[in-house]
Amino acid sequence: xxxxxxxxNFVTARLEDVVRWGRRNSVFPATFGLACCALEMMATGAAHxxxxxxxxxxxxxxxxxxxxxxxxxxxxxxxxxxLRQVYDQMVEPxxxxxxxxxxxxxxxxxNYAIVQGVDQIVPVDVYVPGCPPGPETLMHGILTLHEQIxxxxxxxxxxxxxxxxxxxxxxxxxxxxxxxx
Amino acid sequence: xxxxxxxxxxxxxxxxxxxxxxxxxxxxxxxxxEVVIAGGGMWPEDELGDxxxxxxxxxxxxxxxxxxxxxxxxxxxVLRIKPVVGYLHTGMEKTGEELTYVQGCTNVTRMDYAAPxxxxxxxxxxxxxxxxxxxxxxxxWIRMMLCELNRMSSHLLFQATNGMDIGAVSMMLxxxxxxxxxxxxxxxxxxxxxxxxxxxxxxxxxxLPDGWEQRVLDVCDVVAAGVAEYDELLTQNPIWRERTVxxxxxxxxxxxxxxxxxxxxxxTGFAWDLRKSQPYLPYDxxxxxxxxxxxxxxxxxxxxxxxxxxxxxxIVRQCVEKMPAGDFRVQDKKVTPPPRARIDESMEALIHHxxxxxxxxxxxxxxxxxxxxxxxxxxxxxxxxxxxxxxxxMHIRGPSFYNLQAIDAMGTDSLVADAVAIVSSIDxxxxxxxx
Amino acid sequence: MTxxxxxxxxxRFPGSIAADSHGQAVVYVDRAxxxxxxxxxxxxxxxxxxxxxxxxxxxxxxxxxxIDGVTPERFEIVAxxxxxxxxxxxxxxxxxxxxxxxxxxxxxxYRGANFPERETxxxxxxxxxxxxxxxxxxxxxxxxxxxxxxxxPSARVPVTFKGxxxxx
Numbered sequence: 001x002x003x004x005x006x007x008x009n010f011v012t013a014r015l016e017d018v019v020r021w022g023r024r025n026s027v028f029p030a031t032f033g034l035a036c037c038a039l040e041m042m043a044t045g046a047a048h049x050x051x052x053x054x055x056x057x058x059x060x061x062x063x064x065x066x067x068x069x070x071x072x073x074x075x076x077x078x079x080x081x082x083l084r085q086v087y088d089q090m091v092e093p094x095x096x097x098x099x100x101x102x103x104x105x106x107x108x109x110x111n112y113a114i115v116q117g118v119d120q121i122v123p124v125d126v127y128v129p130g131c132p133p134g135p136e137t138l139m140h141g142i143l144t145l146h147e148q149i150x151x152x153x154x155x156x157x158x159x160x161x162x163x164x165x166x167x168x169x170x171x172x173x174x175x176x177x178x179x180x181x
Numbered sequence: 182x183x184x185x186x187x188x189x190x191x192x193x194x195x196x197x198x199x200x201x202x203x204x205x206x207x208x209x210x211x212x213x214x215e216v217v218i219a220g221g222g223m224w225p226e227d228e229l230g231d232x233x234x235x236x237x238x239x240x241x242x243x244x245x246x247x248x249x250x251x252x253x254x255x256x257x258x259v260l261r262i263k264p265v266v267g268y269l270h271t272g273m274e275k276t277g278e279e280l281t282y283v284q285g286c287t288n289v290t291r292m293d294y295a296a297p298x299x300x301x302x303x304x305x306x307x308x309x310x311x312x313x314x315x316x317x318x319x320x321x322w323i324r325m326m327l328c329e330l331n332r333m334s335s336h337l338l339f340q341a342t343n344g345m346d347i348g349a350v351s352m353m354l355x356x357x358x359x360x361x362x363x364x365x366x367x368x369x370x371x372x373x374x375x376x377x378x379x380x381x382x383x384x385x386x387x388x389l390p391d392g393w394e395q396r397v398l399d400v401c402d403v404v405a406a407g408v409a410e411y412d413e414l415l416t417q418n419p420i421w422r423e424r425t426v427x428x429x430x431x432x433x434x435x436x437x438x439x440x441x442x443x444x445x446x447x448x449t450g451f452a453w454d455l456r457k458s459q460p461y462l463p464y465d466x467x468x469x470x471x472x473x474x475x476x477x478x479x480x481x482x483x484x485x486x487x488x489x490x491x492x493x494x495x496i497v498r499q500c501v502e503k504m505p506a507g508d509f510r511v512q513d514k515k516v517t518p519p520p521r522a523r524i525d526e527s528m529e530a531l532i533h534h535x536x537x538x539x540x541x542x543x544x545x546x547x548x549x550x551x552x553x554x555x556x557x558x559x560x561x562x563x564x565x566x567x568x569x570x571x572x573x574x575m576h577i578r579g580p581s582f583y584n585l586q587a588i589d590a591m592g593t594d595s596l597v598a599d600a601v602a603i604v605s606s607i608d609x610x611x612x613x614x615x616x
Numbered sequence: 617m618t619x620x621x622x623x624x625x626x627x628r629f630p631g632s633i634a635a636d637s638h639g640q641a642v643v644y645v646d647r648a649x650x651x652x653x654x655x656x657x658x659x660x661x662x663x664x665x666x667x668x669x670x671x672x673x674x675x676x677x678x679x680x681x682x683i684d685g686v687t688p689e690r691f692e693i694v695a696x697x698x699x700x701x702x703x704x705x706x707x708x709x710x711x712x713x714x715x716x717x718x719x720x721x722x723x724x725x726y727r728g729a730n731f732p733e734r735e736t737x738x739x740x741x742x743x744x745x746x747x748x749x750x751x752x753x754x755x756x757x758x759x760x761x762x763x764x765x766x767x768x769p770s771a772r773v774p775v776t777f778k779g780x781x782x783x784x
Binding site: 031032033034035036038039040042043046047048059061073074076077078079082086108109110111112113114131132134 | 239240241242246247267268269270271272273275276287288291294295338353354357358360361364374375376611612615
Binding site for chain 3: 266267270272274275276279310311313437438439440441442451453458459546547548549550552559561563565567568569573574576578582583585586615616
């Protein structure tokens with residue numbers, strides 16, 4: 001994070017505010033609609049509950065160009081490595097909203113097929129409950145995220161915690177993942 | 182592990198170790214001799230083959246949900262195309278065996294999440310058949326009206342996403358604008374915008390609220406205006422016609438041998454609709470037409486679904502006129518919980534309520550298959566009961582699971598851009614494909 | 617009144633038993649004859665479409681329907697057929713023993729059996745002889761076990777409150 005190296009004084013504090021203002025007013029979500037929550041996410045982006053007023057109507061398909069991954073829907077065992085790969089391909093600073101109860105905790109599907117909470121795979125910043133959460137609830141979650149970007153709370157929290165904010169046990173030996181060369 | 186190893190041998194070994202679909206495809210005899218698999222790494226400069234196997238999805242803006250398409254490409258030409266599913270497998274059939282018959286609706290309703298009433302209806306019909314329970318007429322008419330409103334909202338979703346996939350991006354906003362009206366009506370009637378759990382065993386969960394007639398008619402008017410707008414925007418539009426006419430053609434024989442039903446089958450000229458042939462609700466007391474077209478291409482499926490919205494609006498208006506009075510749920514104490522007010526007064530009512538929501542009711546041993554016409558085709562529920570409060574087997578025959586088998590008939594020897602249009606016109610919902 | 621299609625199937629394939637399930641025609645056939653019955657239904661009884669192929673695991677049944685002449689086994693393969701011309705349906709069920717879970721594939725008769733047979737193999741472990749591409753379809757390719765079998769655990773996680781891993 002480049003802002004660490006800059007000495008913290010009155011001028012750079014204003015600079016940080018400007019940077020955070022820019023970041024929160026143009027968060028580009030990555031398309032990661034999986035199931036029913038995806039329809040409510042699209043409804044939030046549509047004309048009635050408009051996301052464009054927050055600068056967020058552009059859903060980037062390429063993770064390189066996206067800032068925010070809204071995990072909308074249930075994550076199955078087959079989809080989990082794909083989720084992690086897309087998250088890794090996103091460029092810092094990046095945020096994750098876990099939309100719906102299935103993404104937050106496995107939801108009503110407490111069985112072999114669904115990952116019980118996407119925070120087992122990626123660090124989540126805001127959890128939005130609901131099955132599916134209506135567009136107003138999702139917008140509340142997004143505005144909460146904006147507020148946390150504005151105060152700089154999130155990045156401070158991530159630097160501070162040993163696990164980077166995720167429920168990942170870093171004490172275990174990492175399992176090498178073979179990617180095709 | 183020796184450092185010096187023949188690279189071809191190493192490649193072979195690596196492919197053998199990999200079990201994923203990509204490696205399997207590579208080892209299968211391909212259309213041409215040289216194939217390179219696009220895995221995301223550096224291109225082997227000296228081994229560029231004639232064709233390429235590339236993945237589209239599972240995360241991609243143009244696949245409806247998490248569908249992965251493996252395509253063998255020669256430039257822009259698609260030589261072979263194979264859908265890979267399972268990225269949304271939720272174990273709903275296993276969960277269905279652990280939930281009681283009363284709770285089952287909440288599980289099933291999330292399969293085809295664009296048309297949740299169809300899932301609930303087919304599940305309830307299967308359980309009612311096993312119980313030999315007769316649903317009162319008002320409940321049947323309410324169910325029919327809601328299923329047709331759901332058909333309208335699902336086809337509006339299709340119009341929006343189909344338009345956006347083919348390039349008419351503003352269709353996304355127009356389609357969702359009309360769909361919002363439908364969802365608001367659902368919230369008024371059932372309490373939820375989606376995944377309602379309203380059609381339950383024995384009838385529906387609650388009666389229609391006051392003032393529903395005017396709201397339903399208003400929604401029909403708004404949707405009719407919207408449909409007229411889409412028609413004007415797209416049907417005679419030369420760009421739209423270029424992209425869709427003659428693309429993704431499928432014949433009736435190909436459909437029937439692949440068990441394809443619904444709008445895809447009707448677009449080939451075969452006018453089969455379970456609402457007319459094997460009516461499961463009072464569709465025989467209603468006047469409507471089965472929409473079908475002749476050519477079986479993407480344009481036909483777009484026209485067909487647009488017309489089906491109008492037919493559904495016709496059915497809904499007739500439901501508003503002819504809605505009978507009466508019970509909204511069968512008056513069988515085994516199946517229906519008592520009204521909330523009674524629970525304060527009667528001990529028996531309290532006990533019934535308690536038993537119904539904790540243990541559920543028992544269904545005698547039996548098995549049945551019930552099928553209805555959802556916006557995607559024939560959705561069926563095969564249920565086996567064993568005398569306990571939970572089903573032994575609760576299987577849903579999802580139409581999109583079978584309809585995806587049409588991709589190889591439609592997509593072979595097409596272009597990449599056409600592949601997007603074809604998948605979009607099949608209108609798969611991955612929730613019911615993977616369950 | 618026994619259904620005429622069921623009677624025709626029983627005549628053509630001796631050893632099959634016709635039954636009635638809540639008004640629907642069901643025929644229990646020997647599993648070796650499954651593909652032949654399907655071909656007969658398609659060619660001579662005008663059953664143009666295979667609606668569904670699935671399986672049932674009766675390991676933990678409370679009480680099971682008993683049909684005279686049918687030896688109950690652990691698994692059943694259930695195939696539903698639809699005739700558009702005659703506007704009727706028929707169901708064919710065959711019993712599959714646990715020690716030898718194979719049946720002939722219907723893909724030679726109906727191409728649409730491809731995906732459902734793969735799903736049944738994936739979730740139950742029942743193999744279909746003659747299927748062109750029998751591989752897992754819903755679970756990841758390296759998954760161990762067959763999830764819908766009754767002795768395969770549903771992996772229900774006990775619901776607790778996860779401790780916060782990172783101090784605020």
